[in-house]
Amino acid sequence: MTRQLLNPKESGNRTEGEQRTLPPFQETSSSRTTPVLRLNGLTVQIQQGRRITPIVGDASFTIHPGETLALVGESGSGKSVTAGAILGLLPPSMRVTAGQIVFQGEDIAPWPVKKRRILCGGRIGYVFQDYQGSFTPFIKIGKQMIETIRSHRRLSAKQAKAVALESLDQVGLPAERVFDSYPFQLSGGQLQRAALASTMVLRPAILIADEPTTALDVLTGERVLDVMDRLKRQTGCAVLFISHDLRLVLKRADSVAVMRGGSIVEWGRTNAIRDHARHPYTQMLLKARPSLSEIQAGLVREDEDELVVACKMGGSA
Amino acid sequence: MNELLRAEGISKTYLDSGREVMAVQDVSLHIGEGECLGVVGESGSGKSTLGRLLLALERPEQGNIKFQGVSFADLRGKALHSLRRHIQVVFQDPTASLNQRLPVWRSVMEPLDNFPEVTPPFLADVRHSRRESAARLLEMVGLSREHLDRYPHELSGGQRQRVAIARGVSLNPKLLICDEPTSSLDVSVQAQILKLLKHLQTRLGMACLFISHDIAAVRMICDRIIVMKDGRIVDEFASRRIMGEDRHAYTRLLIRAAE
Numbered sequence A: 001m002t003r004q005l006l007n008p009k010e011s012g013n014r015t016e017g018e019q020r021t022l023p024p025f026q027e028t029s030s031s032r033t034t035p036v037l038r039l040n041g042l043t044v045q046i047q048q049g050r051r052i053t054p055i056v057g058d059a060s061f062t063i064h065p066g067e068t069l070a071l072v073g074e075s076g077s078g079k080s081v082t083a084g085a086i087l088g089l090l091p092p093s094m095r096v097t098a099g100q101i102v103f104q105g106e107d108i109a110p111w112p113v114k115k116r117r118i119l120c121g122g123r124i125g126y127v128f129q130d131y132q133g134s135f136t137p138f139i140k141i142g143k144q145m146i147e148t149i150r151s152h153r154r155l156s157a158k159q160a161k162a163v164a165l166e167s168l169d170q171v172g173l174p175a176e177r178v179f180d181s182y183p184f185q186l187s188g189g190q191l192q193r194a195a196l197a198s199t200m201v202l203r204p205a206i207l208i209a210d211e212p213t214t215a216l217d218v219l220t221g222e223r224v225l226d227v228m229d230r231l232k233r234q235t236g237c238a239v240l241f242i243s244h245d246l247r248l249v250l251k252r253a254d255s256v257a258v259m260r261g262g263s264i265v266e267w268g269r270t271n272a273i274r275d276h277a278r279h280p281y282t283q284m285l286l287k288a289r290p291s292l293s294e295i296q297a298g299l300v301r302e303d304e305d306e307l308v309v310a311c312k313m314g315g316s317a
Numbered sequence B: 001m002n003e004l005l006r007a008e009g010i011s012k013t014y015l016d017s018g019r020e021v022m023a024v025q026d027v028s029l030h031i032g033e034g035e036c037l038g039v040v041g042e043s044g045s046g047k048s049t050l051g052r053l054l055l056a057l058e059r060p061e062q063g064n065i066k067f068q069g070v071s072f073a074d075l076r077g078k079a080l081h082s083l084r085r086h087i088q089v090v091f092q093d094p095t096a097s098l099n100q101r102l103p104v105w106r107s108v109m110e111p112l113d114n115f116p117e118v119t120p121p122f123l124a125d126v127r128h129s130r131r132e133s134a135a136r137l138l139e140m141v142g143l144s145r146e147h148l149d150r151y152p153h154e155l156s157g158g159q160r161q162r163v164a165i166a167r168g169v170s171l172n173p174k175l176l177i178c179d180e181p182t183s184s185l186d187v188s189v190q191a192q193i194l195k196l197l198k199h200l201q202t203r204l205g206m207a208c209l210f211i212s213h214d215i216a217a218v219r220m221i222c223d224r225i226i227v228m229k230d231g232r233i234v235d236e237f238a239s240r241r242i243m244g245e246d247r248h249a250y251t252r253l254l255i256r257a258a259e
Helices: A002-006 A008-014 A079-087 A113-119 A141-152 A157-170 A175-179 A188-200 A218-235 A246-250 A270-276 A280-288 A292-296 A304-314 B047-054 B077-086 B104-114 B130-140 B157-169 B187-204 B215-221 B249-257
Strands: A037-048 A051-063 A068-072 A094-103 A124-128 A206-210 A238-243 A255-260 A263-269 B003-016 B019-032 B036-040 B062-067 B087-090 B175-179 B207-212 B224-229 B232-238
Touching: A037 A079, A051 A068, A051 A079, A051 A094, A051 A238, A051 A263, A068 A079, A068 A246, A079 A094, A079 A124, A079 A206, A079 A238, A124 A188, A141 A157, A141 A175, A141 A188, A157 A175, A157 A188, A188 A218, A206 A218, A218 A238, A218 B249, A238 A246, A246 A255, A246 A270, A246 A280, A255 A270, A255 A280, A263 A270, A263 A280, A280 B187, A292 B215, B003 B047, B019 B047, B019 B062, B019 B207, B019 B232, B036 B047, B036 B215, B047 B175, B047 B207, B077 B087, B087 B157, B104 B130, B104 B157, B130 B157, B157 B175, B157 B187, B187 B207, B187 B215, B207 B215, B215 B224, B215 B249, B224 B249, B232 B249
Parallel strands: A068 A238, A068 A255, A124 A206, A206 A238, B036 B207, B036 B224, B087 B175, B175 B207
Antiparallel strands: A037 A051, A037 A094, A255 A263, B003 B019, B003 B062, B224 B232
């Protein structure tokens, strides 16, 4: 029994009620699956005039198929830049200066732009916070989806339409109606689900979701994340879930990487981060947003000393 | 607890592309002196319209709002002006609510300049000097004298919201209406701003109407909570009863999402 408890692999697999069996954290699982994505010491620098400043420094993490890794940080932490580097969509002033981006076993960082572009939107799917920007305003959703599909797959327009409709249906939208709609005719939640349908239709190996629900209402956001989880289970793709909200991702992710000032300060399995966060910054993020039951249980004290500290911090925050 | 404000059956409609939309429907509520009342709802639930009605920025088509027993509808000119002294506001976006071309101390002093006859107790010894008054107000919200001459763009989002709060409390209002005051801020900064608001509310003994989509934040600082959906109040309860058996199905959904 003791031996079992000490062996994370076995005890991990024994957790019943978990719908997904997850590859154990970090390198222990490398024998079983090839990671979809592995960042190895990724460093991104920004050039402003003559000044060169690092904005992501030595970032490393691994995502396996079917796994959701959440990359959490506040504004300016470098999490979106990391996503941009993986997608090959960095603005011209930013450059990957060191490290590897290993996608399905191959380092894609040195690839030429053209080759990267085929990958991005195809094998590497993405949705962003700004769902308005996911579609061109004056072209119907369906037409845009067909265009996306046919630029990556050799399908007839008719076949592509069938695939698009099926995909819209899978995200719980009235497929025919949405297919014939302009983006402005849909609500924010519907648009974000249509964006998911549009990117998942190409069966990416990994989905990068950058703050996908931040611009949405709480309940609308929950529905979008439910759809994202379901698609992940159905297709077995990996998800890189980028968010500023640690509480939110604790409910959704298998592992969590916390970013601050361009560096990953802590990376671990979700349970470990939730219950035994080691880094003071992670602890602070958890404390900043207690769950309702923690508030209810009175675990959050209105500490006067703490307030004074908070006020003082305000001077530099 | 004495009653400060009471709204009875207020309704407000908007025209949205020719269609009438009931933003607020038959809403009744009351706020006691020094009480913190939370209003929770999603976008389009009518919570911000409710805030604007209680600020007397708009008038309800039906119903009546009374502040300390005096009906809003009877207030004109000078009387309305003096009502504004007692009901102040902090909006979501401090970038929009502060004048970008003024150093923050001038923005902070705007309400006091509009009410030269008012001297709040916490400014009693410095009211003769505008800069000293502004410095005192900034200190109250955790900023310092060195921020006086900064412009809004030189401050962080959290600092700008502190400036907006300093302005909101400067007249020592009886009621401070906060409309999503933390929604555009980073998580760690949100917690600081919530603590600051709670601290000021207790210290100054002012009532607070806290409008937010974040039910956990509302639970943390409010005494009582109202839940709005489609312009109506669907649930109302004391904060500590949030997990109670008698919660509305919609409230339960919001709670589940916040777990």
